[in-house]
Amino acid sequence: MTSDSAPDPYPDFDQMPIGGTWTDGGSEHSAADVNPWDGSTLTEIRLADAEDVDRAYARARDVSRDWAATPPAVRAGVFREAAAVMERRKVEITGWLSRESGGTLAKAELEWGLVRAVMLEASALPHHVEGRIMPTDIPGKESRVYRQPVGVVGVISPWNFPMQLSNRSVAPALAVGNAVVLKPAGDTPVTGGLLLARILEEAGLPPGLLSVVVGKGSEIGDPFVQHPIPRVISFTGSTPVGEGIASKAGIKRLALELGGNGPIVVLDDADVELGVEAAVFGSFFHQGQICMRANRLVVDVAVADEFTDRLVDRAKGLAVGDPTDPDTDIGPVINRSQLESITELVGQAVDGGAEQLVGGDPVGPNGLGLPPHVLVGPNDCATAANEVFGPVITIVRTDGEDEALAVANDTEYGLSSAVFTADVERGVRFARRVDAGMTHVNDAPVNDDPNTAFGGVGASGIGRFGGHWSIEEFTTDHWITVQHEPRSYPI
Incomplete structure (x- = not known):
């Protein structure tokens, strides 16, 4: 033990759990997992190949039936224990979240809390998978609908909130009786998958129910989604x-x-002031690398000058630096390619007539610490028309509620949104006309409540993640009839 309260750290994350065994991948390629702030190597992993994917899915199929037949209390107990493991290993987990994804300590704490909350929510799900009795017009016939696991679920998660965006699918899918094969992002293989696997292993999850395949999309991407075994x-x-x-x-x-x-x-x-504070959080938290981030600030001309001045003051006061420093507000973006994409969009917006009010050059030992950027421009400028996924926000001025709604909806995306008004019911009426899966009244669009569902419309996707929707996503109906009395057939 490293102390009276903290367990020994997990072993080096240079292997992955495939089919119940921690092993090297079968690819000819290896990849270094790099700290985006200082460029240091955190671990190096021999990557998985298509045969590893096949082996993981085959093992998942073989063990899923026994797991589905396990009493709900047993499955629930694994996730209660997983939450306890997270408590014991909080420092270790938040350290990995900060070092690997470049998240500030505040972001690491938030993500740790969300993952732990999902573990506890998953512990309740096994007892809420319910069937039903359906009416029938055939005399003596009974119609039963059993709700059962789909069998095997494939999960692909991103690098920005790696542990939470893996776990919000992995934990519910396992809890309701499925096996899972997880492919985390290459930039965050530890927090996106390997660390989660160790936690669940320590919590008592039987081997083979969760495999993690770390590999290049070009090598395992198609085999992962085209494989015949996963149902979801x-x-x-x-x-x-x-x-x-x-x-x-x-x-x-x-x-x-x-x-x-x-x-x-x-x-x-x-x-x-409330709108500005929400905009700072929604735009710049975790360097703006959140799918539900505020990408545009649609501000009425009546308050636009005051709003802009206050936002500029707040943005200029944000500290860019080492994410492990508690005084840091903005850490590094995840990699060089992402930085180039962000700066290219900013350049296009300025060239197209947008005014840049706040900005700056990248800083830090690895050159990925991008200061916050604030622009004012039309809704069709590059930083407003495109998802920037960085510490950049564009103010779009509008005149009146109807124009604000038209601008808000003038996008192919429909994930998250927010509206600020002194009249809550006015806000709700406005929210109901926004083309989005989620709209928040007088709150930031970055949803930090683990007990709600996530999902979008249009180019933002299909399906829902979280809450009771997890049961719907990862189970299926099996209709079974019982004929209790002899009956006659028409032929």
Whole structure:
């Protein structure tokens, strides 16, 4: 033990659990897992290949039936214990979340809390999988509908909130009786999968029920989604990749949470300071690398000058630096490619006539610490029309509620959104006309409540993640009839 209260750290994360055994992948390629702030190597992993994917799915299929037949109390107990493991290993877990994803300590604490909450929520799910008795017009016939696990679920998760966006599918899917094969993002293989596997293993999850395959999308992406064994593919990530999965997955259920272009709408009667604080959180928390982030601030001209001045002051005061420093507000973006994408969009917006009010060059030992950027421009400028996925926000000025609504809805995406107004019922009426899966009245669009569902419309995806929707996503109906009395047939 490292102390009286903390268990020994988990072993080096240089292998992955495939089919019940921690092993190297079968690919010819290895990958270094790099700290985005200082560029140091956290671990190096021999990647998985298509045969590893096949082995993981085959083992998952073999063990899933016994797991589905396990009493609900046993499955529930695994997730209660997983929450307890997270308590004991909080420092270890939050350390990994900060080092690997570049998240600040505040972000690591928030993500740890969300994952733990999902573990506890999953512990309640096994006792809420319910069947029903259906009416029938045939004399002496009984119609029963049994709710049962789908069998095997494939989960693909992103790098931005890696542990939470893996666990919100992994934990519920396992809790209701399925086996899972998880493919985490290459930038966050530990927090996106390997660390989660160790926690569940320590909590008592039987071997083979959760496999983690870390590999290149070009090598294992298609085999993962096209494989005949999984009945559900759960994916969180970009819209282009989600469209590719939908075209290749075949006859499977898909749960896809994709890109977003979330607006915060500030109406003429809004509390400006409240809107600014929500905008700072919604735009710059975790460097703006959140799918439900505020990508646009749609602000009524009546309050736009005051709102802009206050937002600029707040943005200029945000500290960019080492994410493990408690005084840091903004850490590094995840990698060089992401940084180049962000700065290219900012350049296009400025060249197209947008005014940059706040900005700056990247800082830090690895050159990935991008200061917050605030722009003012039209809704069709590059940083407003596209999902930036970085510490960049664009203010779009509008005149009146109708124009604000038209601008908010002028996007192919429909993930998250928010509206600020002094009149709550006005806000609800406005929210109901926004084309989005989620709209928050007088709150930021970044949903930090683990007890609610997530999901979008349009180019932002299909399906729902979290809450009681998890049971719907990861189980299926089996209709069984019983004829209690002899009957006559028409032939």
